[in-house]
Amino acid sequence: MTANYNPQEIEKKWQQRWAEDRLYEVTENSPKPKYYALTMFPYTSGDLHIGHWYAMAPSDVHARFRRMQGYNVLHPMGFDAFGLPAENAAIKRGIHPFTWTMQNIDNMRRQLKSIGAIYDWSREVITCLPEYYRWTQWFFLKLYENGLAYRGKAQVNWCPHCQTVLANEQVVDGFCERCGTAVSRRDLEQWFFRITKYADELMQHDGIDWPERIKTMQRNWVGKSTGTEISFALDHPGVAEKEIRVFTTRPDTTFGVTFMVLAPEHPLVEKLTSPDKKAEVEEYIARSRRQTEIERLSMEREKDGVFIGAYATNRLNGEKVPIWIADYVLLSYGTGAVMAVPAHDERDFAFARRYNLPIRVVIAPPDWQGGKLEQAYIEPGTMVNSGKFDGLPSQQGIEAISDFLEQKNWGKRTVSYKLRDWLISRQRYWGAPIPIIYCPNCGIIPVPEKDLPVLLPEDAEFKPTGESPLKYHQQFVNTTCPKCSSPARRETDTMDTFMCSSWYFLRYASPHFEKAAFDEAKVKYWLPVDLYTGGAEHAVMHLFYARFFIKALRDMGLVSFGEPFTRLFNQGVIIAEKQKMSKSRGNVITPDAYVSELGADAVRAYLMFVAPWEQGGEWNDSGISGISRWLNRLWNLLTEGYGEGVKVSPEEKQKAGRDLSRLTHQTIRKVTQDLEKLRLNTMIAALMEFTNYLAKAKEEGAVDLSHWKEASDTLLLLLAPACPHIAEELWQQTGHSYSIHNQSWPRWDEELAKDEEITLVVQVNGKLRDRITVPASITEAEARDTALNRQRVKSYIEGKKIIKTIYVPRRLINFVVR
Ligand SMILES: [Zn+2]
Ligand SMILES: [Zn+2]
Numbered sequence: 001m002t003a004n005y006n007p008q009e010i011e012k013k014w015q016q017r018w019a020e021d022r023l024y025e026v027t028e029n030s031p032k033p034k035y036y037a038l039t040m041f042p043y044t045s046g047d048l049h050i051g052h053w054y055a056m057a058p059s060d061v062h063a064r065f066r067r068m069q070g071y072n073v074l075h076p077m078g079f080d081a082f083g084l085p086a087e088n089a090a091i092k093r094g095i096h097p098f099t100w101t102m103q104n105i106d107n108m109r110r111q112l113k114s115i116g117a118i119y120d121w122s123r124e125v126i127t128c129l130p131e132y133y134r135w136t137q138w139f140f141l142k143l144y145e146n147g148l149a150y151r152g153k154a155q156v157n158w159c160p161h162c163q164t165v166l167a168n169e170q171v172v173d174g175f176c177e178r179c180g181t182a183v184s185r186r187d188l189e190q191w192f193f194r195i196t197k198y199a200d201e202l203m204q205h206d207g208i209d210w211p212e213r214i215k216t217m218q219r220n221w222v223g224k225s226t227g228t229e230i231s232f233a234l235d236h237p238g239v240a241e242k243e244i245r246v247f248t249t250r251p252d253t254t255f256g257v258t259f260m261v262l263a264p265e266h267p268l269v270e271k272l273t274s275p276d277k278k279a280e281v282e283e284y285i286a287r288s289r290r291q292t293e294i295e296r297l298s299m300e301r302e303k304d305g306v307f308i309g310a311y312a313t314n315r316l317n318g319e320k321v322p323i324w325i326a327d328y329v330l331l332s333y334g335t336g337a338v339m340a341v342p343a344h345d346e347r348d349f350a351f352a353r354r355y356n357l358p359i360r361v362v363i364a365p366p367d368w369q370g371g372k373l374e375q376a377y378i379e380p381g382t383m384v385n386s387g388k389f390d391g392l393p394s395q396q397g398i399e400a401i402s403d404f405l406e407q408k409n410w411g412k413r414t415v416s417y418k419l420r421d422w423l424i425s426r427q428r429y430w431g432a433p434i435p436i437i438y439c440p441n442c443g444i445i446p447v448p449e450k451d452l453p454v455l456l457p458e459d460a461e462f463k464p465t466g467e468s469p470l471k472y473h474q475q476f477v478n479t480t481c482p483k484c485s486s487p488a489r490r491e492t493d494t495m496d497t498f499m500c501s502s503w504y505f506l507r508y509a510s511p512h513f514e515k516a517a518f519d520e521a522k523v524k525y526w527l528p529v530d531l532y533t534g535g536a537e538h539a540v541m542h543l544f545y546a547r548f549f550i551k552a553l554r555d556m557g558l559v560s561f562g563e564p565f566t567r568l569f570n571q572g573v574i575i576a577e578k579q580k581m582s583k584s585r586g587n588v589i590t591p592d593a594y595v596s597e598l599g600a601d602a603v604r605a606y607l608m609f610v611a612p613w614e615q616g617g618e619w620n621d622s623g624i625s626g627i628s629r630w631l632n633r634l635w636n637l638l639t640e641g642y643g644e645g646v647k648v649s650p651e652e653k654q655k656a657g658r659d660l661s662r663l664t665h666q667t668i669r670k671v672t673q674d675l676e677k678l679r680l681n682t683m684i685a686a687l688m689e690f691t692n693y694l695a696k697a698k699e700e701g702a703v704d705l706s707h708w709k710e711a712s713d714t715l716l717l718l719l720a721p722a723c724p725h726i727a728e729e730l731w732q733q734t735g736h737s738y739s740i741h742n743q744s745w746p747r748w749d750e751e752l753a754k755d756e757e758i759t760l761v762v763q764v765n766g767k768l769r770d771r772i773t774v775p776a777s778i779t780e781a782e783a784r785d786t787a788l789n790r791q792r793v794k795s796y797i798e799g800k801k802i803i804k805t806i807y808v809p810r811r812l813i814n815f816v817v818r
Contacts, residue, residue, distance in 0.1 A: 005635035007599025011725040015116055023739060024118040026074050028525045035071035036526050037063035038505055038565075040534030040542070041078045041125075044104045045085035048111040050589040050607075050619065051581065054574045057604040058613050058680050059533040060117035064721035065675045067118065068745040074526055075118050076508040078125035079105050082133070083497035084162055084178055087430035091463060097430045098458065101128055111592065116600045116724050118741075123511045127500035132507065133432035134453035135517035136500050139549075140435055141446050148194045148552055149424075151444060155265060155331060156423060158186040164427050165190065167496060168420050169221075169541040177541075185265075185289065191434060191493065192421040195548045199224065199417050201562075202547055209567040211614075217539040223418025225249055228402045230339065230411040232260065232312040232321065239271045244312050244323075247334040247416050251405065252397030255386040256341040256362035257314050258352065259322045261305060263331040264288045272323060274309025281308050281325065288327035303328050303351050314339075315410045316401075317387065326351065334416055342376065349376035362386050363394050422545065424496040429462035429469040431494030439481035439488040448482050454490070468492035501542055502549040505529055505564060523559060532565035535573075543568070569678055572616020574607070589619050601723035602628045608680035608722060627684075631726055634691050637698065638716070638730050642708045645701025656702035658756075663693055664711045665753035668746045671718045684722065690715055717746050761812040762787045764796040780807045787813050 018024065028034075039059040042052055063075040081101050090097040105126060112119065125132055143149040157166040161181035165188065170177040195202075203222045205215045227249035234242050244260065262269055264285045273281045284306045305326030312321050321339075328347065329338055342352035342359040352359050361373060363381040380394040389397055405411030425434065433454045435447035447454055460473045470476050470492035481488040503517070509526040510519035528550075543565075550564040573580065576587040594603050606624040611617025648656075667690045674683035694711060697703050703711075712734065720727040720740050731740035755775035760783060762770040770792045774783060784805060787793050797817055804816040 003639075005632050005726070007601060007631075007725065008596065010729040011114075011116060011600050014725050014728050015113060018739075018741075019121075021739075022122075023741060024075070025120050025122055026072055028522055030072040032070055032072040034526060035063075035066045035073045035531075036529045037066060037073060037075045037531050038508075038529045038533070039075075039077070040532070040538065041080050041501070041504060042108065043083065043085055044079050044081045044101045044108065045089060046104060047590065048108050049581065050574050050591050052111075053115065053591045053603065054607050054616070055534060055571055056112070056117060057115055057607050058571065058678070059531075060115065060119075061604070061608065061680060061721045062531065062533075062675060062678060064118055064724065064741065065745065067741070068717070068720065068743060070744065073118070074120065074123075074508065076123040076125075076511075077112060077117070077119040077121070078123075078504060078508070079108070079127065080497065080501050080504070081105065081126050081128035082431045082494075082500055084164070084428065084430070087428060087462065088162075090430075096458070097462065098128065114592070114595050114600055115604070123508050125504055125507045125511050127432075127497070127504065128430070130453045130455060131514075133456075133500065135507070136432045136495065136503070137435040137447070137452050137454060138449060138517055139503060140495065140499070141449060141452075142556060142558070143193060143552060144436075144446055146552070146556055148197065149191060150194065151189060151191055153187060153189050154192070154423065155185050156188050156190060157183045159183055162428075165423060165425060167423050167498070167541075169422075169498075169544065188425075190423050190425040191436075191491075192423050193548070195422040195545075196417060196419055198548050198551050199419050201551055202419075202544065205563075208563050208565065210565075211536075211568060211570055214536060214539045214543065214568065214570065218544055221419060221540040221544065225416050227251070227414065227416060228398075228405065228411050229335070229414045230254060230405060231315070232339070233315055234268075234272075234312055236272060236310065239268075241268060241271070244268065244337050245335050246337045246339045247414065248339060250341070250344065250394075250398070251401040251411070252383060252386075252389075252392075252394045253341040253344045253362055254314065254316050254339065254401055255383075255389070256343050256360045257319075257321055257339045258342060258358040258360055259324055259340045260312055261324045261326045261329050261338050261340055261351075262308075263329040263336040264325045264327050265331045266325070266336045269308060269325055272308055272310040277307065277309035280306050284325065284327075302354065303347060304354070305351065307355075315408070316405075322357075324355075333418065343373055344376055344378055346376045346378065349373075360385060422496075422548070424499055425493040426496055427468045427493055429456075429460055429494065431497060432456070432500065433470065433476075434491040434493055434495055436491040437479060437481060437488045438491065439484060439486060441486055442481055442483045445481055445483055445488070451482070456494070468494070470494070498541060498545050502545045505532075505546070506559075527559065528561050528563060529565045531567045531569065533569045533571060536570035569614065571613050572611065574610070574616055574619055576619045578618065594624060598624060598628045599631075599725070601726050602631055605631070605684055605722055609684040611681060613678055613680050630688055630691065631723065633695065634715075634719075635726065635730065637691065637695055638712055639733055642698060642705065642712075643701060644703075644705055648702045652702050653704055656697065656700070657704055657707040660693070660697055660703050660707050660711050661752055662754075662756065663690065664714050665748040667718065668714060668748035669753050672745070672748070675721065680722075687715070687719055687722070690718075714746050716740060717743055758810050760787070760810075762790070762793055763812060763814040764793065765816060766814060769793055769796050776810065780809075780813075783807060783813050787815075 039056050063073050067073040086101045087097050090100040157171045159166050159176040159181055161179045162176060166176060171183050174183055176183055199222050203219045227247055228251040229245050229247050231243040231245050234244060303326060305324045307322055307324050310323045312323055314321050340348040342348040343361045344363055362385045364384045365377045365381055383389050383392045383397045389400055392400055402413050433456055435454045437445045437447060439445050457473050457476045460469050462469045477489050479488055479490050506518045506523055509522040513519045546564050551562055553559045554562045576589050579585060581588045591603055602624060606627040609627060610623060667686055670686045671683050716727050716731050728740050755777055757773050758776045760772050760774050761768060762772060770790050772786055774786060800817040802815050802817050806814040
């Protein structure tokens with residue numbers, strides 16, 4: 001009598017043993033090829049939930065598979081520990097963010113260990129510790145040294161709830177990405193990274209295997225458009241500026257400009273506004289400042305604006321064009337000014353209708369009779385009302401007008417990007433201090449490298465006030481200038497935490513290296529990351545920043561590669577009760593309870609089985625029970641021993657052995673290919689089918705012991721990445737030596753995996769007409785199609801109607817025709 005499957009007992013036992021034996025620790029001194037499998041590290045904002053497991057368990061399965069395939073696999077884990085969620089939670093609970101974060105890490109580490117992954121814990125990184133952020137600050141200095149970090153005044157995204165500035169990437173449709181509050185605008189002196197320098201390169205994804213939708217999102221985020229910048233003349237007494245420049249992708253419509261629109265914040269507005277319009281303009285500006293970007297850009301909202309009492313001149317036709325302000329034009333996009341062509345732009349059309357501004361057609365629609373337009377015509381057409389350019393097709397017109405403007409020096413062809421530089425200053429406490437000193441004599445002075453880290457003081461008041469908490473910490477603020485030794489002040493903003501996560505994957509290569517951010521030789525060995533997995537929500541933030549960061553380091557000669565992640569895979573989302581899990585809905589699935597009831601192996605296998613990994617699926621209790629029952633069946637199947645049947649003929653035995661061997665090799669092939677492609681649901685299904693077949697074979701007893709051994713050993717080896725604990729235990733119980741995780745991945749023999757072939761007789765009206773060789777597993781529909789495609793069969797059927805098909809599996813197919 002053998003013991004029942006007891007996951008609690010065996011999982012604890014093996015996790016302890018693997019840790020004691022340091023089974024998963026890796027070094028660079030290995031004859032095997034390297035494989036760097038990385039899962040996005042978690043925020044330390046609280047408990048590990050099932051979404052974390054969904055990100056981590058399947059990627060561990062893949063990493064284990066690579067390990068068994070003979071790779072030297074680095075699969076590290078760490079914690080993204082700075083940032084708002086930790087700070088906000090700490091404030092709510094009245095404890096220090098450091099204490100709260102480290103408590104969370106302890107808990108999350110314990111939970112992560114319960115997954116049974118191959119994480120090499122000796123390489124753990126925690127971004128809020130000085131030994132880590134010292135190097136985050138060092139990278140800041142490198143970027144500064146290389147002209148990629150600069151301080152500038154900017155209108156910034158401001159989250160009134162989080163009380164901090166947000167990067168453009170953290171504003172989703174005008175709302176704070178973290179808390180969902182509508183974002184407003186503020187003017188502040190801030191630090192930026194010159195990410196726009198890499199705009200073109202960031203749009204390209206050559207040589208990397210990334211999902212198409214992520215590449216598209218990144219390209220759209222860069223938002224490159226080719227067009228022409230056109231100068232409109234200004235002639236205002238007392239105003240130094242003699243032009244307003246606008247960017248357009250449709251210079252062919254320039255003769256149709258009937259007004260211009262500036263962003264309310266445009267610096268020329270104050271200078272150009274006529275005295276009689278002043279009150280109205282100021283009121284409008286005050287109102288638009290209260291608007292969020294989402295309100296300003298909303299399609300539903302009617303576009304409004306104010307005429308400022310000034311004009312510019314369209315140099316192409318000498319016409320005076322009235323200047324308006326409207327808040328649908330943003331200062332941060334393009335030049336902050338647009339030329340309005342209501343006949344050929346929907347937004348301008350609506351605006352012109354509202355304020356009774358002229359609408360002049362300059363691109364004739366195909367069947368246009370010269371009448372008024374009912375809506376903007378935005379397609380190409382023939383140029384009209386455009387002086388000497390009349391009659392040109394608009395595509396040609398774009399070139400002709402651009403040439404003409406360039407000749408006259410009234411404009412130039414240019415490329416415009418939606419991408420803005422990355423704003424990294426945060427007016428919050430829980431982040432890495434920006435290593436900069438302001439000296440009254442010397443100006444901006446970077447902290448010397450030898451003085452790093454600039455420590456985050458533990459005793460600062462960190463409640464959000466809208467100002468940097470460090471501003472009020474006198475010991476922190478007051479320092480001396482490293483250059484002239486006069487009293488100076490420290491920068492009191494901290495860095496965006498996306499800066500911490502832009503390089504953590506480099507630190508794993510040499511996590512305890514003290515002389516530099518990383519050991520060059522080790523980074524050279526491990527990087528780039530071979531497979532990076534995580535959520536698609538990081539497309540234009542983390543994944544974008546990390547690429548920028550590596551390109552900048554490459555150009556500084558610090559690394560020798562230009563892309564951090566060779567292959568990217570985004571998992572889907574696990575939902576419950578048909579909805580996204582959330583605390584407020586009360587439908588959050590916590591893994592701990594399932595782990596202690598059914599075991600980590602069951603949770604791992606269920607998460608893989610529930611749906612294709614990239615799609616995500618719905619958590620279902622009866623689903624995981626089914627998985628648990630499978631593991632119990634498998635346990636009993638392999639622990640109870642195998643007895644060959646006695647009344648089996650040698651022929652039967654031979655056939656049964658051949659059949660089992662065939663399925664064994666087919667299963668190796670299927671599971672291997674599924675793991676390569678991360679089709680983990682069908683991999684589990686194949687393992688279940690294989691288990692069922694073995695159970696049947698055992699009952700019949702026709703298979704000899706050697707075939708049985710081959711099959712059952714293979715089942716365990718194929719199961720090892722998905723369910724590492726039960727596989728290890730059964731490996732031992734079936735007489736093998738420790739550890740299954742050091743075994744080689746089984747290989748399949750294409751010959752043995754080949755489907756059995758049979759000969760099928762083809763009859764027409766009961767007469768033998770052909771014989772076809774087909775796989776034994778062929779279905780009726782496949783047999784029918786194959787037979788009907790044969791020339792010989794066709795000749796008997798041509799011109800006749802099939803009224804019936806008779807199919808005898810493995811024997812014959814008969815077409816009754818008339
Ligand atoms: Zn917020
Ligand atoms: Zn100085």
